[in-house]
Amino acid sequence: MCLxxxxxxxxxxxxxxLLAKVNVSGVKREVNIACIVTDDHPVDSCIDDWVLVxxxxxxxxxxxxxxxxxxxxxxxxxxxxxxxxxxxxGAS
Amino acid sequence: MxxxxxxxxxxxxxxxxxxxxKIAQSLAPKLTKPLQIMEFCGGHTHTIFRYGIExxxxxxxxxxxxxxxxxxxxxxxxxxxxxxxxxHPDVIFTTFGDAMRVPGSKKSLLQAKADGADIRMTxxxxxxxxxxxxxxxxEVIFFGLGFETTMPSxxxxxxxxxxxxxxxxxxxxxHITTVPTIKAVLDSPDMQLDGFLAPGHxxxxxxxxxxxxxxxxxxxxxxxxxxxxxxxxxSLWMVLQQxxxxxxxxxxxxxxxxxxxxxxPALEAISxxxxxxxxxxxxxxxxxxxxxxxxxxxxxxxxAEKKFAVPNIKIADPKSCQCGEVVxxxxxxxxxxxxxxxxxxxxxxxxxxVSSEGACxxxxxxxxxxxxxx
Ligand code: SF4
Numbered sequence: 001m002c003l004x005x006x007x008x009x010x011x012x013x014x015x016x017x018l019l020a021k022v023n024v025s026g027v028k029r030e031v032n033i034a035c036i037v038t039d040d041h042p043v044d045s046c047i048d049d050w051v052l053v054x055x056x057x058x059x060x061x062x063x064x065x066x067x068x069x070x071x072x073x074x075x076x077x078x079x080x081x082x083x084x085x086x087x088x089x090g091a092s
Numbered sequence: 093m094x095x096x097x098x099x100x101x102x103x104x105x106x107x108x109x110x111x112x113x114k115i116a117q118s119l120a121p122k123l124t125k126p127l128q129i130m131e132f133c134g135g136h137t138h139t140i141f142r143y144g145i146e147x148x149x150x151x152x153x154x155x156x157x158x159x160x161x162x163x164x165x166x167x168x169x170x171x172x173x174x175x176x177x178x179x180h181p182d183v184i185f186t187t188f189g190d191a192m193r194v195p196g197s198k199k200s201l202l203q204a205k206a207d208g209a210d211i212r213m214t215x216x217x218x219x220x221x222x223x224x225x226x227x228x229x230x231e232v233i234f235f236g237l238g239f240e241t242t243m244p245s246x247x248x249x250x251x252x253x254x255x256x257x258x259x260x261x262x263x264x265x266x267h268i269t270t271v272p273t274i275k276a277v278l279d280s281p282d283m284q285l286d287g288f289l290a291p292g293h294x295x296x297x298x299x300x301x302x303x304x305x306x307x308x309x310x311x312x313x314x315x316x317x318x319x320x321x322x323x324x325x326x327s328l329w330m331v332l333q334q335x336x337x338x339x340x341x342x343x344x345x346x347x348x349x350x351x352x353x354x355x356x357p358a359l360e361a362i363s364x365x366x367x368x369x370x371x372x373x374x375x376x377x378x379x380x381x382x383x384x385x386x387x388x389x390x391x392x393x394x395x396a397e398k399k400f401a402v403p404n405i406k407i408a409d410p411k412s413c414q415c416g417e418v419v420x421x422x423x424x425x426x427x428x429x430x431x432x433x434x435x436x437x438x439x440x441x442x443x444x445x446v447s448s449e450g451a452c453x454x455x456x457x458x459x460x461x462x463x464x465x466x
Contacts, residue, residue, distance in 0.1 A: 003135045003319055004293060006095040017252070025093050032218055034248050035358045050095065052296070052349055055188070055245045056216020059358070060296050060349050062095055067348040071098055074322060078107035 004054035006062055009033070015043045022053055033058045095348070099320030100143075108325040109148045115332040116150040126154045128284055128421050129331055132274060133291035134161030134449030135319050141454045143321040153328070156421030157444075157451035159273060160291055162238040163190045164443040164450040165374045169405035170266060171196030174235055176403050177264060177396060178209040184227060186220040187235035189213045194446050197407045217249040217263075224253070224261035233396045237266040241293040243385070244358035247365040250387070250394045264396035265387050268372060270294045271302050272383040278310050282422045287331040288314040289324065292346040297362075299354030300342050307340040318346035365391055373406070375443035376415030413442040418451055425452040425460070432461045 007024035018034045036051060036058050037043055051058035119127070131137060137157045140146060146155055159165055171194050178185035178201065185201075192202045192213060205211040210230075214220050217234050224232035236246035246263055253261045270291060277283060290303050295316040306314045313334035317327035327345040334341060344350055365387060372384030387395040396402070409415070413435075414428040425431050425444065435441035437453050444450035448457060 003138075006093065032216075032245075032248060034361070035244060035355055038357060052293075054293070055242060056218045057245045057248070059241075059244070059293070060355060063348045067095055067098070070326070070345070070348060071104075074101075074104040074108065074326065077111060078104055081107040081110050 004052040004059060006050055007031075007053045007058075009046050009049045009051060009058065012043055012047065018043065020046060020058070022051065022058065024053055029053075029056075031056055031058050035059050036061050096320060099318070099322040101322065104322055105148075105325055108322065108329055112148075112153070112325065112329050112332060113150050115329070115336055116152050119332070119336060120152055123152055125284070126152045127286045127332075127335065128154050128156050129287045129289065129328060130156040130158045130277070130285050130421060131289040131317070131324070132158035132160040132270070133289075133294070134164065134447070135291070135293070136289055136317060136324060137161070137451060137454055138449050139319055139321060139324055141458050145321060145324055148325075149328070153332075154421075156285060157419075157454065158277065159374070159377060159419045160239065160270070161444075161447055161449040162242075162268060163194055163447040165268070165376065166191070166194050166237065166266070166443075166446075167373050167375045167407065167409075168195065168197045169407040170373070171200065172198070172405040172407070173402050174201060174264065175199065175204045175209065176405075177233055177400055178204055178211050180231070180400065182229070182231050183210065183400075184223055184230050184232045185209065185211045185235065186214045186223060186232060187211070188215075188237070190447055191235060191237060195440055197405070217245050218252075221249050221253055221258065221261055224258050225256075228260060230260060231399075232261050233264050233400075234261070235264045235266065237268075239268055239270050239291065239294050240297045240362070241291070243267045243362050243366065244297060244355070247358075247361035250365050250391055251361060253394055254391070259393065262394050262396040262399050263387065264402075265366070265385065267366065268374075268384050269368070269382065270298070271305070272380055273374075273377075274303075274306065276377060276380045276383070277420055278306070278312075280420050282417070283420055285312065285421055287312055287335060289317040289327050289331070290314050290342075292316055292318045292323070292350060295344070295346070295350045295354070297355050297358050300344055300350070300352045303342045307342050311340045313340050314342050316342070316344040316346050316350050318349065364388075375409060376413065376419060378416070409443075410441050415442040415444050415452075418444055425455040428452070432456060 444452035
């Protein structure tokens with residue numbers, strides 16, 4: 001019950017009540033954005049944000065750079081493994 | 093789907109699995125028993141079974157499926173309390189779908205609904221608040237359960253009800269806290285765990301620091317982990333690296349979601365509405381100090397425990413249940429004497445058989461009806 005799903009905010013529906021519309025894989029639904037609105041990130045700047053949607057709330061903004069960085073580490077790990085495999089085969 | 097498919101890539105899963113096998117091999121001479129790594133969260137248990145992650149792991153690494161399935165750990169008496177509330181004549185009782193099947197001492201919420209109580213499944217506590225707006229002549233109760241992940245949504249809903257002066261909405265607060273629960277697992281004398289995967293979405297709310305004690309006081313590695321298969325494999329690899337290097341630290345694999353300090357608006361809402369309970373009763377684990385929250389006195393008008401007479405029914409777990417030992421990694425689900433026989437998903441006796449996120453249900457549903465002979 002603690003899983004969430006990524007979605008993108010496409011419109012602010014009620015700035016006062018902190019409600020916005022998200023698009024989750026084509027399904028649109030209203031969510032509460034209280035968790036992602038701060039002084040540095042006011043309501044208007046939430047449009048286009050990728051967020052983790054959980055029980056009707058945008059719980060967190062998804063950090064695209066961090067996602068890319070994690071995947072890059074794994075990519076590199078794969079390359080290193082391949083190289084090690086090749087070395088081992090060469091040695092045997 | 094963006095941020096999902098990339099983290100299910102089989103090529104990357106293969107290289108991670110290889111890296112895991114390599115470390116496990118180099119650790120093997122030093123081990124006297126398999127390494128036991130606990131995933132605390134039921135969401136992780138779900139991913140591990142759905143993607144067959146255990147089958148990809150070397151023999152000397154064992155996953156222990158922790159108590160972090162909030163539905164599973166609901167005591168039977170609490171379900172009876174819910175039904176008592178739901179059977180009040182003017183009440184609409186609302187909750188997440190997962191809670192509907194949990195057995196009480198006589199019936200589940202689903203059966204109570206069939207018997208005529210007005211019980212409705214909602215996707216969000218906000219939907220319950222909507223019901224209250226639309227039905228001013230009814231009392232709408234939302235059964236709030238779950239760890240810190242779901243706590244903010246309940247808190248924000250109560251704050252919204254207060255702002256709008258919606259007086260026919262209340263919360264039956266059964267939220268539980270992660271840290272005291274992990275501590276209870278670590279403090280049990282038969283505990284043999286070597287490392288932890290920390291619940292990513294709890295950390296999203298509370299941040300990294302609350303997990304420090306696991307590294308500092310208990311000297312175990314712990315990695316904050318996301319919910320896709322690559323997240324779990326990468327975190328396991330990170331835990332193993334710590335073990336190999338003799339380090340114990342809190343590391344964060346799930347950086348795309350989890351910030352070191354957690355989520356400030358969510359934490360503020362939680363501390364505004366909730367306070368720690370002295371203790372909370374769990375299925376399978378007994379009573380754990382400080383492991384739950386209740387609503388503050390200032391929100392009594394929205395507190396179902398204050399508005400209604402909650403019977404507070406106490407019913408002991410059946411004697412034959414061994415959920416506590418399974419959760420601590422002392423025994424495997426199939427070692428429990430009633431696993432698959434008296435206790436099965438259709439007719440759960442113990443907590444871990446209740447939802448698909450519980451360890452015993454996960455084993456049973458994935459075809460381990462008895463001990464696997466390797
Ligand atoms: S089989 Fe049932 S009683 Fe035994 S440990 Fe699992 S859930 Fe608990």
